[in-house]
Amino acid sequence: MEAKKNTVEKICEMQTALDILGGKWTFLIIYALLDGKKRFKELERAVTGINTRMLVKELKNLEDHQILTRTAFATVPPTVEYSLTDKGRDLEATMKYLYKWTKDWM
Amino acid sequence: MEAKKNTVEKICEMQTALDILGGKWTFLIIYALLDGKKRFKELERAVTGINTRMLVKELKNLEDHQILTRTAFATVPPTVEYSLTDKGRDLEATMKYLYKWTKDWM
DNA sequence: TACAATAGTGTACCTACTTGCAAAAGTAAA
DNA sequence: TTTACTTTTGCAAGTAGGTACACTATTGTA
Numbered sequence: 652m653e654a655k656k657n658t659v660e661k662i663c664e665m666q667t668a669l670d671i672l673g674g675k676w677t678f679l680i681i682y683a684l685l686d687g688k689k690r691f692k693e694l695e696r697a698v699t700g701i702n703t704r705m706l707v708k709e710l711k712n713l714e715d716h717q718i719l720t721r722t723a724f725a726t727v728p729p730t731v732e733y734s735l736t737d738k739g740r741d742l743e744a745t746m747k748y749l750y751k752w753t754k755d756w757m
Numbered sequence: 758m759e760a761k762k763n764t765v766e767k768i769c770e771m772q773t774a775l776d777i778l779g780g781k782w783t784f785l786i787i788y789a790l791l792d793g794k795k796r797f798k799e800l801e802r803a804v805t806g807i808n809t810r811m812l813v814k815e816l817k818n819l820e821d822h823q824i825l826t827r828t829a830f831a832t833v834p835p836t837v838e839y840s841l842t843d844k845g846r847d848l849e850a851t852m853k854y855l856y857k858w859t860k861d862w863m
Numbered sequence: 864t865a866c867a868a869t870a871g872t873g874t875a876c877c878t879a880c881t882t883g884c885a886a887a888a889g890t891a892a893a
Numbered sequence: 894t895t896t897a898c899t900t901t902t903g904c905a906a907g908t909a910g911g912t913a914c915a916c917t918a919t920t921g922t923a
Contacts, residue, residue, distance in 0.1 A: 658789060659805060662789060662804055665784070665785060665788065665855065666785065666805070667859070668859040668862075673781060674910080674911095675775070675779060679771060679775070683764060683768060690869080691870050692870075697764055698768055699768060700772070703870085703871070704912070704913085707870085708911090727868095727918085727919050727920050728868055728870075729871085729918090731871085741862065742858055744857075745854040745855045748851040749771065752774065752847055753771050753774040756844050756847065757774050797900055808881080808882060808883075809883095809900085809902095810882070811880090811881065811882080813902080814881090832899090833888085833889050833890050833899085834888085834889075835899055835901085836899075837901090
């Protein structure tokens with residue numbers, strides 16, 4: 652009963668994380684940013700299949716949760732850079748193992 | 758351009774994995790099974806907040822993709838055990854790092 | 864003069880995920 | 894006799910997540 656209770660608790664904690672990360676595109680966006688900052692259009696090209704609307708929405712979501720930062724430059728046409736915070740970059744291990752699993756099993 | 762192309766490819770591959778794993782409850786169910794097989798009701802209690810309908814659906818989904826196996830026993834009342842396959846258990850590292858991140862940042 | 868480029872916004876729509884509730888079967892225990 | 898237990902399924906309904914497409918501003922280039 653002891654170990655079981657711990658599992659339940661852990662699952663509850665993870666639910667809060669997955670509320671943020673569990674979207675259809677969230678992991679992919681973070682993964683795309685692991686190798687450095689990217690501009691909006693670069694992300695749109697990197698994450699195949701996503702549309703503008705969802706990318707905007709997800710970026711806002713991730714910024715709200717301090718997983719990435721947004722930096723806008725007043726150029727013409729405008730330039731905006733997105734890059735992971737420490738919190739975001741700390742998902743690297745998770746992402747790498749997820750990719751490894753994908754390679755091994757899919 | 759070279760490294761970038763690789764990222765795009767990796768993201769495409771991961772999309773196929775996330776099509777299976779990306780549900781609201783999927784990760785949590787797998788996490789619950791990491792420490793051994795569980796019966797249906799045990800899972801329902803472990804994954805706080807899930808309802809019967811979704812659990813059935815997700816278990817079927819995961820079984821279809823060989824991430825877990827279902828074993829039914831003709832007892833009364835019926836007993837059904839779910840346990841991870843090798844493919845499923847191989848998500849352990851991913852899950853553990855995800856939990857670690859949760860603990861560190863949430 | 865027309866077009867391309869960037870980073871979005873506005874509007875409208877849609878469907879698929881998710882939920883709630885009730886019911887089945889058969890035995891054991893109160 | 895009634896209730897409880899387990900593993901589902903059926904039905905009906907709701908909501909949020911996701912999609913499509915057009916449009917803005919400003920400058921440089923062909």
